[in-house]
Amino acid sequence: MVLISSFGTFLGLLISLVSTSPIDIPSKKFLVENLPGIESVDEIDRPLMYAGHLELNPKIEENYFFWKFLKKNYEFNKTIIWLNGGPGCSSMDGALMEIGPLHVRQDGDLKYNTGSWNEVADLVFVDQPGGTGFSTTKDYDKDLNKVGDDFVVFLQKYYEVFPEDLNKELYIAGESYAGQYIPFIADKILNSNESFSSNLKGLLIGNGWIAPIIQSLSYIPFMLDKGLLNPNDEFMPKLLKQQEHCQNLVNNPVNDDKFEMRECENILTWILQYTRDKKGPKDQECLNMYDIKLRDSYPSCGMNWPPDLEQVGPYLHKKEVVQALNLDPSKIKQWRECDGDVSKYLKNKGMKPSYNLLPSLLSKLEIMLFNGGNDIICNNRGVEDLISKLNWGGSKGFSDEVETYDWIYDDQLTGSIKSSKNLTYVDVFNASHMIPFDLPEQSRGIFDLFVKNFKFQDQDGKQYIETPIHHKDTPTQDNNENENQDSENSKGKSPIFFIFYLIFFLILGGLVVYYKKRKQPKKTSILRNKNLNDNNNNNINSRNGHKKTVSWADSNDDRISPTSTPPPTYQRTQAEPSRSNRLNNFINSFNRGDSSNGQYKKVYNTEDLEDIELQSNVHKKSLDDDEFDIDNELDNDYDLGTSSKSTSQHKE
Template identity: 30%
Template sequence: MRASVLALALAAVALAAAADTCTGAEANRSGDGGGQRVRQFDPSKLGVDTVKQMSGYLDDDEQDKHLFYWFFESRADPAKDPLVLWLEGGPGCSSMLSLFQQMGPAKVSQELELTPNPFSWTSRASVLFLDQPVNTGFSLGRDQVNSSAEAAKDVYAALTLFLRHFPQYADRDVHVAGTSYAGHFIPAVAAEILSHPDRTIKLKSALFGNGLTDALVQNRFYQPMACGDGGVPAVLNDSTCQAMKDAAPRCESLVQSCYDTGETAVCRNATQECSASLIGPVGGAGLNQYNLRQECRGNLSNFCTDSVPPIQRWLNRAEVRQSLGVDGVDRWDVCSDKVSLAFGMSGDWSRPLQRQVAAALEQIPVLAFAGDGDFICNWLGNRAWTDGLDWPGRDAFGRAQTQALRMSEGGPEGGYGEIKAAGGLAFARIFNAGHFAILDQPEATFDLFTRWIAGEWAVK
């Protein structure tokens, strides 16, 4: 979740429609004659990995929506390993961020050199990185999507098109995954997929890290996290902590009204006021809201890390864009202010996506995990909403014991985190990690991921 962009939701400005069109030559193009087509390029010469890969666009020409994808086959057993669909958060942040910063096959150094990632999730699964909603990353479209529900419909259509065009992957188990605002996107996408009885997607599970899912509950834990009650020393003074505490009841009332009415103006107002009173004090003080244990390197737009600028420079190289088949997008930016503003103005930030989690749990298991140094989507709030989720397994989940997460060999003494699971729902806390838990603890989160897709905590 990008709070520097969230502040844009305070400005009541009109959104300009994106009038870009998608033209140009491609290595391979095919469609169904109904306005949907796939453009496919082979970017292997870029040296990101040696596995089979493809990139390009999943097009809906009738709606003028063109979602960019980059697919990597599993390094292990691509004929049997599952397929992970990865969606970045934001809203409006590119999945290329996680490809090169977190769980993809390579990292980009400050010198723009590629180095293999030994803990890439492609070591155990094939991964489809998708830039969505439209006008995110290398994706583009005429009409801007402004809600998680709308975005989920586009993702469902794109994934269905991908599996139809590449039938060799159609029988794979599918896990939908992401981080940050993917706490909205992933529940919405899972619910959308499961709503289609005639689907060809074999959805196996959903998982997301440091997500924004239940705004009502999450908002209750900004003050405790910033003021010393989340396992990190207080980063604000007593007067600021008291001001946040005093603002909490009104914020709760506003979000509850959004939950009750669903009205755009009500939800937008809740986002605006709660952002200013509960999130603003940390970001506005120049603190690292993505990891309270670390200083902010760079700026909030780069998530207080120095890993984003080299990714941006590498992806904007002419030879990289040509190899990927990029078309109609002049420049790759890690996040789109336009997309984020559209979601902010629609009130989507404050809508109750935990309801989609409860619905999804009727058919698939769900894992929420969180680095415990994050402020913006902190572990206290994620633990609280999973504990309080209204679903048939609530009592069993409430009785479940929290257990230590340890690697089978090596790892930190005492484990790298803790997990609670029952009935298909699991919540994991990752120690000494921030908003991007995969970046901060790559080996630990890789262990969690591989065990999750193997079904260790997914028993329903």
């Protein structure tokens, strides 16, 4: 009886372990099931998903919303965290209109995005800082240092829920104002004592708002170069007067510590006002500041773009969608693309922009800046100017050893590449402020270049880097349909079954021991051996293999107009190093540095939609024809730099 009692105690302990292990798996409560509209996506393309709030600070009710996507039956060793900007604009833009695997159709159902970055890595989209999208807070962040600190706390919570990701490389990517977020977050991660600091391998910033003053001074030169402004335009003297005023402020040492200057950012506002076509259709009066090929109504000038916003907003307003994402509709505000309060509080007083963090970060990480050539608000000229003024790696700007290439995708010239000293710059032709929206598969190629997934070709004297590269790896299919529906299909269930088998055979063994003295039963070694063999077989259930698809090629310094039809390849006119030297130089240029070290609103108003990439703090009456006189603004106010009617843009 003592034996039975002891065995019962031991069995009770095992049962308690079993009752907590499989049931209390941290990630299980975040599993996304029954997502509305998913039925329209082929079963094979439906991703495994997790979503919900991670609590950062209960005192101020600060909860960050995340949405994670895994490709079924594939296992990658890379995690990409994607951030949109604003500030205050939701990363659901990235999830449902850019690099995520699911996009929203016009009928409100979902469709598969063939250009998703989920084909090369696990994806995590985060609404941050607090107050953005589905994330909540009662105390908005005032500066980017706090944004970075909060994100480190988010990562602590994230890795508690997904400890398996601690074995994966971490990349942080995003666009526009994320050009501020990402460097500050990376700096905080690298200077933390967290174990995941060594996971961070690289940063990717698309059409980034990184150096506000330098980039503001690029608007007029860029638009003159694109033919959107003419030196003979009658308003050019006044426009140049504003440019001069900005430059004078920049040259004044008193302003050295300014994060940004309203007078400089307002240059774009004047451009949009001056180039307005009052005689055109109402929806065509203004240039679209995110795509020079498009026009928009005034004063929106791009805020009604991209068109997918018309589907994404209503989809995320559905109560059943909110609940499927593991949120309580009664405890969050209705989703808005951009939240004005986040922008209102994030003033960064006494701080310098992320531009100043790049030299230190480049000594530890690879960084890629990629830009759509048709963007105005964060245009190529501004990014190239900030690079040319940046001191890092022992020199200013790209060094003499810079490698330059043309990027060929599916036999078409798609962009140009420059790389040296851990920094890579990619100019993407025929793309807007949101490259993944315009060129989904090509945008995925940007990440493939970053992780060196390309093929160098030398054919008929022409050298280029080619993709897509199709791996021969075959993913291990999971035959258990129920396991495919649960994220624990290859990680959580094998240990669970092992524990149950162990309990079963311990019970059987206990009974054998109990009756051994009386009946001398047969030995159970065969059973035990079989049990071990069965367990070994059950543990051979992992998802291996992956595919990556993109294409790259070699480039030179000659530029081809983004609006022209590019040839598949072209012959260099300058002397070229040998193929092997060029390839080695290119790969060496990527050598990584040491990185070891309220109520849910039920009313939907289309006027609430704000553009993903721009939050204007302008009072609309200041832009109305009857209220706003730009000539008076420039002549009466800006000579002294004291305008009270200026505008400021915040980029997403």
